[in-house]
Amino acid sequence: MTVVHLTASTFYGGPERQMLGLADALPDSVRTAFVSFPEGGRCAAFLDVVRDRGREAVALRADFPRLIRVTAELTATIRELGCEILLCHGYKANLLGRVAARRVGVPAVAVSRGWTWQDRRVRAYEWLDRRHLRLMDHVVAVSEGQAARVRNWCGVPAGRVSVVRNSARLGAFATTEPARGRLLDFFPRDSRVSRVVVAAGRLSPEKGFGVLIDAATAVLKADPVAGVVIFGEGVLRAELEQQVRARGLTGRVVLPGFRDDLDSLLAAADVVTLPSFTEGLPNVALEASAAGVPVVATAVGGTPEVIADGETGYLVQPGRPDELADRLVQSLKDGALRARLGNAGRARMQRLFTFDAQAAAYLDLFARLRPSPVAV
Numbered sequence: 003m004t005v006v007h008l009t010a011s012t013f014y015g016g017p018e019r020q021m022l023g024l025a026d027a028l029p030d031s032v033r034t035a036f037v038s039f040p041e042g043g044r045c046a047a048f049l050d051v052v053r054d055r056g057r058e059a060v061a062l063r064a065d066f067p068r069l070i071r072v073t074a075e076l077t078a079t080i081r082e083l084g085c086e087i088l089l090c091h092g093y094k095a096n097l098l099g100r101v102a103a104r105r106v107g108v109p110a111v112a113v114s115r116g117w118t119w120q121d122r123r124v125r126a127y128e129w130l131d132r133r134h135l136r137l138m139d140h141v142v143a144v145s146e147g148q149a150a151r152v153r154n155w156c157g158v159p160a161g162r163v164s165v166v167r168n169s170a171r172l173g174a175f176a177t178t179e180p181a182r183g184r185l186l187d188f189f190p191r192d193s194r195v196s197r198v199v200v201a202a203g204r205l206s207p208e209k210g211f212g213v214l215i216d217a218a219t220a221v222l223k224a225d226p227v228a229g230v231v232i233f234g235e236g237v238l239r240a241e242l243e244q245q246v247r248a249r250g251l252t253g254r255v256v257l258p259g260f261r262d263d264l265d266s267l268l269a270a271a272d273v274v275t276l277p278s279f280t281e282g283l284p285n286v287a288l289e290a291s292a293a294g295v296p297v298v299a300t301a302v303g304g305t306p307e308v309i310a311d312g313e314t315g316y317l318v319q320p321g322r323p324d325e326l327a328d329r330l331v332q333s334l335k336d337g338a339l340r341a342r343l344g345n346a347g348r349a350r351m352q353r354l355f356t357f358d359a360q361a362a363a364y365l366d367l368f369a370r371l372r373p374s375p376v377a378v
Contacts (some may be wrong), residue, residue, distance in 0.1 A: 003032050003368060007087040008076070008095040010039040012049035013260065017091055017115060018048045020168050025057060027169075027361035030062030032368075034058075035083050037076070039094060040065050066094060077102040081350070086372055089113055093131035100138055107300065109139040109371040114152055116144075116209050116282030116303055132156045140371060142166050142364075144190070145283040145304020156196035166363040167307065168283045170242035170351040171217035171265075171291035181266035188231050190253045197334050202264055202286050203278070205236030205257075208302065210277035212238070215245045216323035217277070218255050224331045230255040231271075233264060271294035272340060273333045279320045281305050288355055291315075291347035296340050300327045308355070368376065 007021045025034035032359045035058040038045035045061050052059040060079055062070035080088060080102055088110045090099040103110035112135055117128040135141055135156040141163050149165045152158050189195040199221070203209045211232055218230045232255070233241070237335055239257065244257045257336075261267060268274060274290035274297050281303035282352035290297050290306055297315035299305050310315040316333070318325035 003086050003372065004084045005032055005087045005089060005368070006080050007034065007036045007089045008038075008099045009036070009044075009091040011043055012041045012044040012095045013047045014051050014205065014262070016168075018051070019089060019171065019285065021089075021091070022055060022057075023169055023357045024364060026055075028364070029361075033084075034367075035060070035085075037062065037079055037083075039072070047284045057226065066098075069098070073098055073101050077105045079283055080108070081106050087111060089142075091115075093127045093134075094346050096138065097134055100134070103139075104275065105236055110140060111140045111371070112138045113142045114144065114148055114282070116148055116151075116280060118204070118280070121206075123240070123277055124174035132139060138162075140164065140367065142203070142367070144168050145307050147302075147307070148282045159249075164363070164367055166360055166367070167304070167355060168288055168354045169356070169357040169360045170288040180271040181263075184263070185231065185267055187272045188256045188258050188280070189229050193229060193253050194227055195254065197225065197229070197272045198270075199230045199234070199273050199275055199330055200268060200290075201230070201275050201277065201335070202233040203276070205232075205234050205238045205242060207238065208278060208280045209234075209235060209236075210279050210320060211242055212245060212289050213321055213323050213326065214275060214277040215242060215251065215255060216248060217327040218251055219249050220324070220327035221330045221334070222251065222254050225334050226325075228254075228334050231267075232257045233259070233261050233267070235260045237351075265289070265293075268295060269365045272293055273298060274349055275326070275330060275331060276305065277320070277326055278302055278305070283308065287315075288351065291344075292351045292355075294344040294348040296333055296343035296347060298326065298333060300326075310346070310350060313343070314350050315343055 036052045037060045038126050038174050049059040064075045088103045090096045090112050100110040129219040136158045141158050143165050145150050149163050152163050268290050274295050276299035283304035287297050297309050300320040302320050309315045316329040
């Protein structure tokens with residue numbers, strides 16, 4: 003069987019790691035290929051990794067708004083690849099992938115991670131996507147919370163929705179002294195920072211980083227050797243930097259941008275935090291837990307399916323910097339507590355969030371959509 007992932011990738015991030023992790027976990031009888039819209043050439047960041055891993059990768063030449071041209075090229079591409087299942091990631095892949103899959107005569111499956119509401123343009127496309135999902139052959143939701151949205155907001159019948167959770171890459175994380183040193187080097191030498199809170203994600207409204215900066219005022223006052231690092235890029239960078247200056251947090255709250263060594267930097271953190279207003283099933287929470295680092299996060303979307311409150315970390319309400327600050331301070335000041343939460347988090351990942359389990363769920367779905375036998 004040949005499975006093709008269709009995406010509009012602009013960097014090698016969490017969803018891309020999930021796609022490759024699934025490909026690696028599937029049996030050799032399932033051939034996996036990757037196709038991306040060009041995104042102004044930015045798709046190379048992901049497709050180069052795909053090729054380095056020995057897998058087929060195709061960058062389309064045409065792109066939106068040339069709908070006729072891109073749909074024709076996509077149809078020809080998946081036909082040439084021998085696609086039998088098309089897994090679509092994101093609204094562009096869903097909308098155009100479904101048309102191409104129909105022309106080739108193969109099922110189109112949307113992988114639904116949630117909606118960002120990043121800006122007016124994205125909100126319009128996501129509105130269209132939510133109304134389009136019911137036309138897909140099947141929808142895979144990455145959490146129970148997202149599955150409920152797909153059923154209730156989008157009107158997709160329950161029989162065409164499956165939950166296949168994101169997975170943690172348990173072997174990808176190791177705390178090392180160099181990584182800890184790199185993390186501390188983001189702060190000025192005279193800052194005295196020795197305990198670090200890490201956050202990572204797109205710098206856009208739904209991620210709640212403005213709430214984290216508000217919380218940091220209380221955290222850094224309560225813990226004079228604490229610092230906060232927010233990794234990522236996005237439309238809110240200038241606004242967040244101005245907020246840091248206005249709160250008098252310069253040098254103790256830093257925004258170093260996007261990093262391709264986030265694995266080791268997460269593992270070197272004392273606490274990882276996700277102050278989001280919305281999530282599907284957050285990769286950062288999975289990966290921090292896999293690294294044995296406690297997580298303080300908002301109880302939104304699928305996050306409560308990852309973080310067991312009081313057992314592997316803490317859950318707080320979104321938009322409440324006071325609650326966020328209280329749990330961060332509690333975690334930072336108690337090393338024994340951090341160790342207990344981190345160890346429990348890693349054990350939870352090993353028990354519930356493995357790529358082997360993800361692959362088994364997809365194999366079952368493939369068998370239902372394409373009844374021809376899939377060897378395991």
